[in-house]
Amino acid sequence: MYNEIIIAGFGGQGVLLAGTLIAQAAIEQGLHTTWFPSYGAEMRGGTANSTVVVSADEIGSPLAFNPNALIALNEPSLNKFMPRMTEKSVIIANSSIISQDKEYKVKPYFVPVTDIADKEIKNVRTANLVAVGALIKALEIFADANCEDEPAQKRRQSADEEGDLCDLEASKVLTLKSALTACEKAFASKPELIEINKKAIQAGYEYIKAEVQKFGSSEVR
């Protein structure tokens, strides 16, 4: 398992925190991880990003030369990193503020993370973690679809009825459970924020799950 994840958005949308949460989730699962920020001048007002590498093996570069996952919280970020995406990339795009009409090289999962955070979680600042939840589910689906062992194939055949594709080992994907545990660690100094952020992660996860149940995984993307 090897993931290079870029989280990008406006400064202030919480891209650095979202990255550390993913890295912390990796630690909870006993995986190797690195987190690297964009730092300095570009963070003030412009787009900010952080890169997280999650791997079953020791990590060389903490910089993403071949990113396979992207959270784009705004349109400039989606445009900036799209050229580096491939057919094997999983993209979460914030459709609350990104138009879905444009043709993209790789089709993103469009998730209205700002709206979900605002209306469902009642705290617009949790949009970053809604996106993290969505990414975890999307990566699960991707890992499942590319897993060639027999149980995975069986699961895929029955996926439409059950609606729940994934029961992969923790060493193959980041799990929702570890992200929720990571939340407790990340907000240990502000315990009043733990529950709301957990809810946000869960909401993003459930959004992708529900969309995939409704339309099938290839349609949603």
Add this chain to the structure above:
Amino acid sequence: MKKLVKGNIALCEGAIAAGIHAYFGYPITPQNEIPAYMSKKMVELKRVFVQGESEIASANMVLGAAATGKRAMTSSSSPGISLKQEAISYMAGMQIPALIVNVQRGGPGLGNISGSQSDYFQAVKGGGHGDYRLIVLAPNCAQEMYEFAYDSFDLAEKYRIPVMILSDGVVGQMMEPVEFNKPEITEFADKNWALTGCKGREPRSLQSLLMKDGVLEKHNINLQEKYKIISENEVKYETFMTDDAEIIIAAYGISSRIAKSAVKIARKEGIKAGLFRPKTLWPFPSEAINSLSKNGVKFLTAELSHGQMIEDVKLAVNGKAPVEFLGRAGGGVFSEQEMVEKIKAMSEDKRAGR
């Protein structure tokens, strides 16, 4: 359980666990987490934190504090380290142990704030004036930022020498899981040279101005003898798959991590690659490199500069094997794939007898 922290923070924790008494610094990216964290932590611990009015002042405050036998450090990034060189030369001359941290950024001049490795010459060849050496440590992960900072004070005091940690913006800025596993040092050996007030004993002095006929020459000879002992005892390095390697990458710091991945990829493609990573840049692991310089071996020095450590690799190899180079500077970082391509080209040349 391991804690997710930046390399810069891990370094602070290492220095704090080593019982550092005083931190003096001045802000500059990409090492700002160090003074920021220290300004909070050192005050909480009732130790000394001073933001000097400049890098020059901060480095001289380290000289003053460390002259009293206390554990003192400063940190900066490339342009700031240039400003500290005068005090570093004085500390080397006065044999004052202290820690100086350079989280390197792109140069020359003010350069930029991205990670770089272009201060190698300055760190290991003497950035200030005079015939002196620093012990130079090169961590390549957050865990080593912690461990090397922790070890640096014992090392500095053992030999009465300033120690430099030569890191870079990537290792400083990235977060990784770190195990904070070192016991807090609270007891310190008496130092028979420290300036602690001479009431009840003979006065002592620490000076780098030695004007009397022949005294400075004798002092220099003593320093060189000390450097020789350090060279014989404190060399540290890591090797990875070098036993049967035909192409050995020599790399330190952030470059060595990328090199290790490149070695793994090259091995999968059937190329016998290996990695030699100096953990001490001075003393440089010359003998170890020389003993790897067998017939049929080629070296590749990879660093984020246009060729600095390669000179020491060549001196170590001493003509026994070819030494090639891969470098980026000014904030650019090579990818694993870029390095693999270079290894492949070297491997093909080798088969063709070139």
